[in-house]
Amino acid sequence: MESFFIRYRNLLVLLAILLAQIVGLAVQVRHTDAGRNTLDPRDGPGVRLIRLWANALVSPPERLIHGSKLGIGGLWQNYIDLRHTREQNQELQKTIDRLRLEQALLLEDSRQGQRLQSLLDFQQKYIYKTVVAQAIGSSGSDQSRVFYIDKGSADGLDRDMAVMTPDGIVGKVRDVFPHSAQVLAINDQTSGAGVILETTRIRGILRGNAIGQPQIVGIVADQRIQPGEKVLTAGGDQIFPRGLPVGVVEKVVRDPDRDSFIDVIVKPAAHLDRLDEVLVVTATAPRFSPEEQQDLATSEALKGPEAAAIKEQKKASELMAEKLPGLTDPNAPASNPTVSPATGQPGQDQAKPATSPDQAAQKLLHPQHPDRFTPGAPAAVPADANVKSDAKPKPRQASATPAVGSTAARPAPKTAAKLPAATPQPSEPRRNP
Amino acid sequence: MSVLGADFRRDQEIRRYPLLLYALLPLVALVLQAWLPRVLGNHVWFDLPLVVTVYFALGRRSPIQGTLMGAAMGLFEDALSHHAIGVNGIAKTVAGFLAASVGVRIDVENHVIRLVLNFLLSLLCSAIYVFVYRILLGMELEWRWFTALFTAVGNSLIAIVLFPLLDRLQIKD
Numbered sequence: 019m020e021s022f023f024i025r026y027r028n029l030l031v032l033l034a035i036l037l038a039q040i041v042g043l044a045v046q047v048r049h050t051d052a053g054r055n056t057l058d059p060r061d062g063p064g065v066r067l068i069r070l071w072a073n074a075l076v077s078p079p080e081r082l083i084h085g086s087k088l089g090i091g092g093l094w095q096n097y098i099d100l101r102h103t104r105e106q107n108q109e110l111q112k113t114i115d116r117l118r119l120e121q122a123l124l125l126e127d128s129r130q131g132q133r134l135q136s137l138l139d140f141q142q143k144y145i146y147k148t149v150v151a152q153a154i155g156s157s158g159s160d161q162s163r164v165f166y167i168d169k170g171s172a173d174g175l176d177r178d179m180a181v182m183t184p185d186g187i188v189g190k191v192r193d194v195f196p197h198s199a200q201v202l203a204i205n206d207q208t209s210g211a212g213v214i215l216e217t218t219r220i221r222g223i224l225r226g227n228a229i230g231q232p233q234i235v236g237i238v239a240d241q242r243i244q245p246g247e248k249v250l251t252a253g254g255d256q257i258f259p260r261g262l263p264v265g266v267v268e269k270v271v272r273d274p275d276r277d278s279f280i281d282v283i284v285k286p287a288a289h290l291d292r293l294d295e296v297l298v299v300t301a302t303a304p305r306f307s308p309e310e311q312q313d314l315a316t317s318e319a320l321k322g323p324e325a326a327a328i329k330e331q332k333k334a335s336e337l338m339a340e341k342l343p344g345l346t347d348p349n350a351p352a353s354n355p356t357v358s359p360a361t362g363q364p365g366q367d368q369a370k371p372a373t374s375p376d377q378a379a380q381k382l383l384h385p386q387h388p389d390r391f392t393p394g395a396p397a398a399v400p401a402d403a404n405v406k407s408d409a410k411p412k413p414r415q416a417s418a419t420p421a422v423g424s425t426a427a428r429p430a431p432k433t434a435a436k437l438p439a440a441t442p443q444p445s446e447p448r449r450n451p
Numbered sequence: 452m453s454v455l456g457a458d459f460r461r462d463q464e465i466r467r468y469p470l471l472l473y474a475l476l477p478l479v480a481l482v483l484q485a486w487l488p489r490v491l492g493n494h495v496w497f498d499l500p501l502v503v504t505v506y507f508a509l510g511r512r513s514p515i516q517g518t519l520m521g522a523a524m525g526l527f528e529d530a531l532s533h534h535a536i537g538v539n540g541i542a543k544t545v546a547g548f549l550a551a552s553v554g555v556r557i558d559v560e561n562h563v564i565r566l567v568l569n570f571l572l573s574l575l576c577s578a579i580y581v582f583v584y585r586i587l588l589g590m591e592l593e594w595r596w597f598t599a600l601f602t603a604v605g606n607s608l609i610a611i612v613l614f615p616l617l618d619r620l621q622i623k624d
Contacts, residue, residue, distance in 0.1 A: 027515065028514035028515055028518075028548070028552070031514075031515045031518055031519075032514070032518050032544065032545075032548045035518055035519070035522050035544050036541055036544060036545075039522070039526075039537040039540045039541050039544070040537070040541070040587070042536060042537045043535050043536075043537040043538065043541075043583070043587070043588060046535045046536065046537075047535060047588050047589075047590065054589075054590075054591070055588055055589040055590050056590060057534065057535050057590065065536055068526065068530045068536055069530045069531075069536075071530070072527050072530030072531050073530070073531070075478065075481070075527070076478075076481055076482055076485055076527075076531060079478070079482040079486075080482060080485060080486050083482070083486055084486075153489060154486075154489075155482075155485040155486050155489065155531075156485055156486070156488045156489055157485065157528075157531045157532035157533070158481075158484035158485045158487075158488060158495060158499075158528065158531060158532075159495065159528065159532050159539075160494075160495050160598055160602075161532070161534065161580075161592070162531075162532030162533055162534050164532060164533045165489070166485075192533055193533070200533065202533055206533075207591075207592070207593055208533070227593055228593035228594055228595045228598075229595055229598070291492040292489075292492065293489070
């Protein structure tokens with residue numbers, strides 16, 4: 019027996035190690051409801067520990083290499099190539115002053131836009147906080163398009179945060195370590211991002227192919243999709259904020275598996291193979307920094323005289339309106355006597371004879387040339403009656419006293435049907451002759 | 452006469468390296484494999500951990516050591532990726548075992564043999580990778596064989612340059 023183990027020890031060690039790894043793989047893979055096997059996106063404690071060790075072993079040298087590269091570059095840029103810096107500094111200071119004012123105005127616009135969006139009940143996400151990170155390493159494999167950044171949970175990063183550059187989206191945070199994080203690029207085969215074509219508004223899912231090109235899969239063949247069309251994030255994946263640039267359509271190819279479907283190859287806007295600095299979107303909630311709030315206050319202060327001028331103009335127009343002759347009878351009662359608020363039907367007041375001085379004055383306002391649309395005219399009665407029978411009664415609104423020149427003041431049957439409360443009645447004020 | 456036997460010959464031809472090299476070389480290979488794609492772009496047509504595994508397996512001529520070295524390198528590579536841990540591990544375990552087993556029987560000093568061996572083992576690794584991923588795990592994986600071919604060529608060329616340099620670091624009696 020001993021000789022057996024000694025004789026086949028090499029093979030036995032090989033089999034034991036292979037078996038251990040196969041068992042380890044079986045633990046990591048799970049069977050989905052769709053009948054497919056997939057890798058568990060959440061690593062188990064053991065797997066995560068191995069990843070943590072590997073990261074702890076590889077990241078420091080990578081940081082060192084990256085830091086030395088930056089150091090050499092910095093030495094040249096910061097000490098050797100420093101001519102005309104003072105002049106440039108002064109010019110830049112002026113530019114900063116100007117840009118700060120512009121930024122304040124833009125911030126205000128952004129705030130207003132956000133208010134309007136919330137009014138429209140859109141689920142638009144706004145990027146309010148990002149963390150700048152350096153790409154320090156990769157997986158080193160064509161089959162795994164992930165890369166590592168030098169910021170981790172200590173810097174506020176978390177799983178599934180969007181990673182982007184000013185050019186466009188890059189990927190999402192897949193795993194977070196204390197001082198580094200793993201980012202799954204959008205050109206990986208297992209990635210997925212909801213995207214929309216800018217012009218044709220066709221939606222799809224973006225993911226990578228075997229050679230690392232992002233492609234939109236599962237789109238029904240459509241002649242309108244042409245190379246050059248912009249691709250944006252759709253915002254439905256709960257990771258990437260809506261409307262961020264993804265890239266442009268490079269070409270359209272037939273889906274090899276399904277006849278009526280196409281794959282849209284996308285040229286990414288961000289340089290995925292040459293990433294250096296990236297932005298991790300850590301917050302999409304509206305939070306203004308103290309500096310931004312200060313800029314906003316500056317904007318308000320700048321806007322002060324303008325706002326005062328607008329107020330003055332408004333006041334002057336109101337005064338002018340009072341002096342000008344109006345089409346509304348100034349003696350008309352403030353409340354609408356025609357409709358009972360409880361029932362929505364003509365109320366008791368209407369039935370009463372006009373005895374007050376106001377009502378007496380209204381008698382003077384009879385039209386000179388009544389027609390069939392004129393309230394109270396013989397022809398108008400049945401027409402109005404028909405319309406009112408179809409119209410739903412509405413409680414009295416603020417239009418009880420018809421505004422000057424408003425449609426409610428005009429005796430149009432359609433308007434009357436829609437707004438029965440505003441239907442002019444004989445007792446209502448009429449146009450001055 | 453055991454002096455003339457295969458075991459004696461093998462013992463005589465076993466290479467020994469400074470202990471630091473055993474620790475540093477695999478680490479350097481892993482770090483460079485992770486860092487170089489950032490400099491060279493996404494076309495990673497080499498597999499430095501595999502080259503190092505093959506080198507040590509050929510030099511040490513011990514299938515157990517080759518197996519362990521391959522398993523460790525593969526597992527570390529897997530850990531740096533987002534795939535299941537063990538796919539590369541299995542591939543490199545087999546590669547390390549085979550390289551050491553072959554190293555006992557052939558002249559590993561020959562450059563052509565080194566080149567061919569690296570080429571074949573790289574292709575074998577790719578084949579095992581696809582087998583484990585698609586058949587054993589039953590998961591979807593889009594695969595381009597020309598990439599595997601380029602990787603095999605890249606590994607062979609690196610081995611041709613790297614092996615003689617590493618040979619100089621071995622401890623000679």
